[in-house]
Amino acid sequence: MKILIYGLNFWPELTGIGKYTSEMAEWLAGRGHKVEVITTPPYYPMWKVPQGYTSLFYNKEQWGKVSICRCPLWVPDRPNGFKRVMHLLSFVLSSLPVLVYMAIAGRPDVIWTVEPAFLGVPGTWLAARLSGARCWLHVQDFEIDAAFGLGLLRGRILYKIMSVMERWLMARFDRISSISQAMVGKLKERGIGEGKSAPFSNWVDTALIRPLPREKSLRTEWGIPDDKTVVLYSGNMGKKQGLDLVLQPAGEFRNSHPGVIFLLVGEGAARREIAAEAERMGLDNILFKPLQPAAAMPALLASGDIHLVLQKRGVADLAMPSKLTGILAAGGAAILTADPGTEMYRAVSENNLGYIIEPESAPALAQALAELINNREMRDKFRKNARDYAEQYLDKNKILAAMEDELKAMPKARDHDR
Known part of the structure; x- marks a missing residue:
């Protein structure tokens, strides 16, 4: 098959949507499909284009068997609601001519895009209509709901207008997938029936990410003594995560639990503020480290005795966060903030995968940490359940093979209703 992928984030980004889109493209190309990608220069989660890439010009690149066209993009230094919209709009405007041209000239079987x-x-729908290709929308997050939930956009009338547009556009796609049954349920609320929708979880490479002994971790490299208990957060440090929740427990534990180190690894829009506040509070038990390459992920995850998966109240995903899939595959014991009714709450509680607390509660986090630190039996139980769950439900090859089957089962492009 000829597959044209259109999305904001792609390799070599290490976290978030770009990671999954890249792995899917690489996997499909390895299966013999012709895969082309229209994307941007890498910038996430640092919100900065690295050396070797440009945000000003178009650029073609070959990554293994995958052909990439990178389009100009404006990347704000300090993103807010308005700047984020302008950021997204810059990609749409620079990439739309490329998308239409590659669709008409290349005649792909499928144009696949991702939200956000x-x-x-x-533009994806338009390009598919002009070329006769099938179009597939994969929803990693309901961006409109998230933007209003976080307060990045405001106004009841604006929300209604954008929701109507969302429903109208979604109804015109041949296939819409999302990353959990709960999110597929949200698609049904938007009028997308079972014949069009399907769940495909965010996966993990269970052969690469697996439980490792402490001596194979990054603790020695980073100067963390073996007798310390490491509370690890690894991933994006944005406003959605509410990582400042860690500061109060870290302040309490500095005196009551001097053997505990809080290890915060990653980049994001809120990192500078959190690091500055930690310094102001004199929290020398918090250690900040930069985002690690994919090859270091097994060693990084092995560095944590207790893992944190944090999100603010009301904006928790209806799917399992990508950072949690890695923790589960590594057999990690996790503390998670989750609202009842979310996919993460359901999966974790039903399978006893970790310790759930209410979002945005520093006392609840401190209590959970104290309990897990003192209860090795509980930690070991979480670890075993986590690895078992990852092997059964999150295996990369199983999920991508199911997605490939869905791609092949779609109506042929020449039969498309044009």
Whole structure:
């Protein structure tokens, strides 16, 4: 098959949507499909284009068997609601001519796009209509709901207008997938029936990410004594995560639990603020480290005795966060903030995968940490359940093979209703 992928984030980004889109493209190309990608220069989660890439010009690149066209993009230094919209719009405007041209000239069987960014969805549908290709939308996050939930966008009328547009556009795609049954349920609320929708969880390479002994971790490299208990957060440090929740327990534990180190690894829009506040509070038991390459992930995850998966109240995903899939595959004991009714709450509680606390509660986090630190039996139980769950439900090859089957089962492009 000829597959054209259109999305904001792609390799070599190490976290978030770009990681999964890249792994899918690489896997499909390895299966013999012709895969082309229209994307941007890497910038996430640092919100900075690294050396060797440009945000000003178009660029073609070959990554293994995958052909990449990178389009200009404006990357704000300090993103807020308005700047994020302008950021997304810059990609849509620079990439739309490329998308239409590659669709008409290349005649792909499928044009596959991902939300976020929803602003790119209209162009995907247009390119598919002009070329006769089938179009597939994969929803990693309901971007409109998230933007209003976080307060990045405001106004009841604006929300209604954008929701109507969302429903209208979604109804015109041949296939819409999402990353959990709960999110597929949200698609049904938007009028997308079972014949069009399907769940495909965010996966993990269970052969690469697996339980490792402490001596194979990054603790020695980073100067962390073996007798310390490491509370690890690894991933994006944005406003959605509410990572400042860690500061109060870290302040309490500095005196009551001097053997505990809080290891915060990653990048993001809120990192500078959190690091500055930790320094102001004199929290020398918090250690910040940069985002680690994919090859170091097994060693990084092995560095944590207790893992944190944090999100603010009301914006918790209806799917399992990508950072949790890695923790589960590594056999990690996790503390998670989750609202009842979310996919993470259901999966974790039903399978006893970790310790759930209410979002945005520093006392609840401190209590959970104290209990897990003192209860090795509980930690060991979480670890065993975590690895078993990852092997059964999150295996990369199983999920991508199911997605490939869905791609092949779609109507042929020449039968498309044009």
